[in-house]
Amino acid sequence: MLRACLRGANATARNNCRRNPLTSVQHCRHYTAGETSGATKVVAAGLLTVSSGIGGTILYAKWDHKFRAAVEKNVPYSDLLFSLALGPSSQEGLPIKKQTELAQPPSMMDKQVKASKAKSEKKVKEAAESPAKESSPATTQPAQSIEEASVEATHIISAIGEVPSVPAPCDTESAAVKEECKECHDHKDTPVTAVVHPNTESPVAMEPLKERPVEEVAARLAQQDQEEQDILASVSASLEESLASSAKTTLQAIGAQEAALQAITQHTHKLKEAMEAEVPPQEKSAQWKDLEAALANRTCAMNDASTALLKANETLGSLKSVIDKSKGLNIAAVHPLVLAAEENLHNMIVDLDKVVTKVQSAESEAKIVSQYSELVNEAKQQFQREVSSLTPEIQANWKGLTGKLSADDLNALIAHAHRRIDQLNRELAEQRVREQIHIDAALEQQKLEDQKALEKAVNTTLQHVKEEARLEQERKLGELREVMEAEMRTQLRRQAAAHTDHVQDVLKVQEHELRAEAEQVLSSKMLEQETRYRQLNQEQLDNFTLDMNTAYARLKGMEEAIDSHVVAEEEARKAHQLWLSVEALNYTLKTTDSDLPTIPLKSAAEAVRDSCHDNDFALALASALPEESLHRGVYSEASLRARFNSLRSLARRVALIDESHNSLYQYFLSYLQAALLFEDEQKAPPTQLSREDLDPFKLLSYASYCLEHGDLELAAKLVNQLRGETRRVVEDWLTEARLTLETRQVVSLLSAYANAVGLGTTQAP
Amino acid sequence: MAEEHGRKWDRCLADTAVKTVTGLGVGIVFSVLLFKRRTWPVAFGSGLGVGMGYTNCQNDFRLPYLIHGRMVKVKEQS
Numbered sequence: 001m002l003r004a005c006l007r008g009a010n011a012t013a014r015n016n017c018r019r020n021p022l023t024s025v026q027h028c029r030h031y032t033a034g035e036t037s038g039a040t041k042v043v044a045a046g047l048l049t050v051s052s053g054i055g056g057t058i059l060y061a062k063w064d065h066k067f068r069a070a071v072e073k074n075v076p077y078s079d080l081l082f083s084l085a086l087g088p089s090s091q092e093g094l095p096i097k098k099q100t101e102l103a104q105p106p107s108m109m110d111k112q113v114k115a116s117k118a119k120s121e122k123k124v125k126e127a128a129e130s131p132a133k134e135s136s137p138a139t140t141q142p143a144q145s146i147e148e149a150s151v152e153a154t155h156i157i158s159a160i161g162e163v164p165s166v167p168a169p170c171d172t173e174s175a176a177v178k179e180e181c182k183e184c185h186d187h188k189d190t191p192v193t194a195v196v197h198p199n200t201e202s203p204v205a206m207e208p209l210k211e212r213p214v215e216e217v218a219a220r221l222a223q224q225d226q227e228e229q230d231i232l233a234s235v236s237a238s239l240e241e242s243l244a245s246s247a248k249t250t251l252q253a254i255g256a257q258e259a260a261l262q263a264i265t266q267h268t269h270k271l272k273e274a275m276e277a278e279v280p281p282q283e284k285s286a287q288w289k290d291l292e293a294a295l296a297n298r299t300c301a302m303n304d305a306s307t308a309l310l311k312a313n314e315t316l317g318s319l320k321s322v323i324d325k326s327k328g329l330n331i332a333a334v335h336p337l338v339l340a341a342e343e344n345l346h347n348m349i350v351d352l353d354k355v356v357t358k359v360q361s362a363e364s365e366a367k368i369v370s371q372y373s374e375l376v377n378e379a380k381q382q383f384q385r386e387v388s389s390l391t392p393e394i395q396a397n398w399k400g401l402t403g404k405l406s407a408d409d410l411n412a413l414i415a416h417a418h419r420r421i422d423q424l425n426r427e428l429a430e431q432r433v434r435e436q437i438h439i440d441a442a443l444e445q446q447k448l449e450d451q452k453a454l455e456k457a458v459n460t461t462l463q464h465v466k467e468e469a470r471l472e473q474e475r476k477l478g479e480l481r482e483v484m485e486a487e488m489r490t491q492l493r494r495q496a497a498a499h500t501d502h503v504q505d506v507l508k509v510q511e512h513e514l515r516a517e518a519e520q521v522l523s524s525k526m527l528e529q530e531t532r533y534r535q536l537n538q539e540q541l542d543n544f545t546l547d548m549n550t551a552y553a554r555l556k557g558m559e560e561a562i563d564s565h566v567v568a569e570e571e572a573r574k575a576h577q578l579w580l581s582v583e584a585l586n587y588t589l590k591t592t593d594s595d596l597p598t599i600p601l602k603s604a605a606e607a608v609r610d611s612c613h614d615n616d617f618a619l620a621l622a623s624a625l626p627e628e629s630l631h632r633g634v635y636s637e638a639s640l641r642a643r644f645n646s647l648r649s650l651a652r653r654v655a656l657i658d659e660s661h662n663s664l665y666q667y668f669l670s671y672l673q674a675a676l677l678f679e680d681e682q683k684a685p686p687t688q689l690s691r692e693d694l695d696p697f698k699l700l701s702y703a704s705y706c707l708e709h710g711d712l713e714l715a716a717k718l719v720n721q722l723r724g725e726t727r728r729v730v731e732d733w734l735t736e737a738r739l740t741l742e743t744r745q746v747v748s749l750l751s752a753y754a755n756a757v758g759l760g761t762t763q764a765p
Numbered sequence: 766m767a768e769e770h771g772r773k774w775d776r777c778l779a780d781t782a783v784k785t786v787t788g789l790g791v792g793i794v795f796s797v798l799l800f801k802r803r804t805w806p807v808a809f810g811s812g813l814g815v816g817m818g819y820t821n822c823q824n825d826f827r828l829p830y831l832i833h834g835r836m837v838k839v840k841e842q843s
Contacts, residue, residue, distance in 0.1 A: 659830045
């Protein structure tokens with residue numbers, strides 16, 4: 001696009017000027033003489049295209065970020081321009097967007113959770129407000145509550161799992177029991193508290209519940225037991241009471257009935273006696289009195305018996321009600337009591353019934369006997385009437401009339417008696433005839449009565465049997481229950497025994513473990529103590545030894561110091577001597593005129609050698625002095641400097657001459673070069689010589705500089721780099737310089753050594 | 766060593782001068798005697814003298830660089 005713009009600009013420029021090179025603006029000006037604004041037109045067009053190009057680039061960059069990035073990368077300051085025009089590039093905005101996006105999902109999740117909670121709360125509120133909609137929230141609520149209960153149960157289970165406990169199976173049972181209890185609690189609690197309380201409270205609430213159920217269950221069990229006991233006691237008391245009362249009344253009734261029976265039998269007996277026995281009339285009245293008394297007795301007894309029976313029935317009824325009530329309580333321990341009471345009741349009822357039947361039979365017998373007696377009485381009375389009708393003067397007591405009666409009366413009586421006998425015979429015959437019918441009727445009646453009685457007896461016996469069977473069944477049930485309970489007890493006992501065994505084992509193991517642990521701890525502590533004691537001992541010993549050692553070392557040190565003092569004194573003296581001789585040697589170096597060498601160093605060297613005849617280093621150094629210096633002496637630096645300056649011009653003159661170039665023509669050229677070439681008088685040498693620096697002129701100027709600055713060594717080094725004829729020319733100077741340097745080095749070493757030795761031997765004040 | 770250079774030059778120049786003059790003289794003599802007073806023997810003689818002197822000078826200056834080599838036949842090791 002830029003290229004297109006450029007092309008366009010060019011084209012416009014070309015169109016403007018009709019010239020290819022822009023340099024020919026002058027021609028353009030000549031051509032279009034009138035239009036002096038051609039250049040301005042070009043400039044304006046160029047500016048326009050440039051600005052349009054820039055604007056287009058910016059717009060496109062705004063639309064296409066990759067293009068913007070590419071332009072920013074390639075064109076140096078375009079990023080500034082873009083930031084000015086468009087603001088910061090969107091790559092910076094992207095991470096922010098991503099962060100916001102990332103932040104959004106968790107917040108959305110929270111919102112969802114909160115919404116669900118709010119929804120559940122709302123549901124609860126709705127449930128609270130509108131009972132009509134209770135069904136659905138209630139279903140959700142129990143579901144929720146069950147869910148939450150399960151959640152809480154898992155919490156609890158996990159909490160239980162975290163709590164350390166003795167690993168015994170009974171614990172799991174108890175834990176299961178606990179869980180069950182807790183779940184019961186939860187199921188009781190959650191419908192009330194699930195939605196309102198946050199989950200964080202539930203673990204806290206669960207924790208006290210964790211403690212409570214055991215106690216509560218135990219308490220409840222105890223309470224239940226207590227209640228049972230109470231109920232049992234009360235029931236047993238009531239049962240006993242009622243049993244006692246009923247027994248008493250029954251016994252009373254039975255007694256009364258028996259008495260009545262007795263009375264009846266007595267009466268009957270008496271009656272029979274009275275009927276049948278032929279007794280004198282005096283006794284008869286007594287008999288009849290007795291009979292009456294017996295009758296009265298009997299009636300009394302009968303009344304008593306009936307009342308007693310009523311009472312007994314009442315009490316039995318109450319007992320039955322009590323038994324039923326206690327049966328309704330449905331407690332296991334009550335059953336045997338109830339059973340016993342029922343049995344007693346049954347027995348009493350049976351006895352009572354028996355007695356009653358006895359009494360009834362006796363009564364029936366008595367009735368028969370009384371009927372018989374009545375008949376007899378009636379017959380007697382009729383006879384009496386008859387006799388009285390016949391013989392009205394005759395007394396009632398006709399048995400005593402044998403002496404008083406007349407023959408007529410007797411005949412009448414006999415006739416009456418005959419008639420009566422005839423009547424009776426006729427009646428007898430009639431009776432005999434009707435005997436069968438009567439007997440049949442009587443049999444029928446008797447049969448009916450018998451049947452009734454039989455039915456009654458059968459019913460009663462059936463009832464009794466049923467009752468007995470029921471009682472038997474209950475007894476058997478009770479027995480079975482007892483057996484089951486006994487079995488259960490044995491099983492539980494076995495389980496308990498197993499549990500106790502297990503607990504014992506576990507306790508033993510724990511004991512072992514704890515013992516081992518304790519022993520370990522003990523042993524470790526003991527070991528620690530011992531080691532500490534030993535350590536302290538050792539420390540003491542060490543300290544003592546250390547002190548002794550230090551004292552001994554100090555003593556030794558002091559002795560050595562004293563010895564070394566002597567040695568040091570000697571050394572110091574020697575060092576002084578050496579130093580003096582070296583100084584003398586040094587001085588000889590300085591005794592030089594400008595151009596003459598120094599005096600020969602031989603004597604000074606001898607002196608040095610003498611003063612250090614036992615020091616190898618100094619000896620070596622002293623013998624390292626070059627022979628020339630010893631015999632002839634060395635030149636001073638100043639003389640060498642002066643010589644060099646005079647040598648320099650010669651060296652310059654023969655700069656071009658070497659092994660291969662040494663004709664006279666080369667000499668001429670070399671002279672010409674020396675005449676024409678100008679270099680610095682002195683130039684500081686670089687730290688590293690390069691190939692260009694090996695030019696003789698440069699080297700000479702470096703060497704001059706070095707010499708002027710007193711660095712003979714570097715000057716010699718630099719001069720050593722000369723080659724060819726120049727080298728030959730300065731060879732002598734170089735050797736002299738070398739000699740001087742060597743001597744000076746040795747002397748400086750010696751003096752340094754002497755100084756060092758002297759410093760070493762000087763005693764600090 | 767520097768003095769030697771000067772000495773050499775002195776010697777050289779002196780030698781060249783002497784040779785040139787000598788050559789000149791011999792040339793003159795020969796010119797006069799044999800070559801009918803032509804100039805060329807004079808030039809020749811002086812040139813000869815200069816040349817000899819130049820060469821001597823050159824050789825004198827080259828002296829340190831001259832290597833006297835000898836041919837040593839290497840016996841083949843059998």
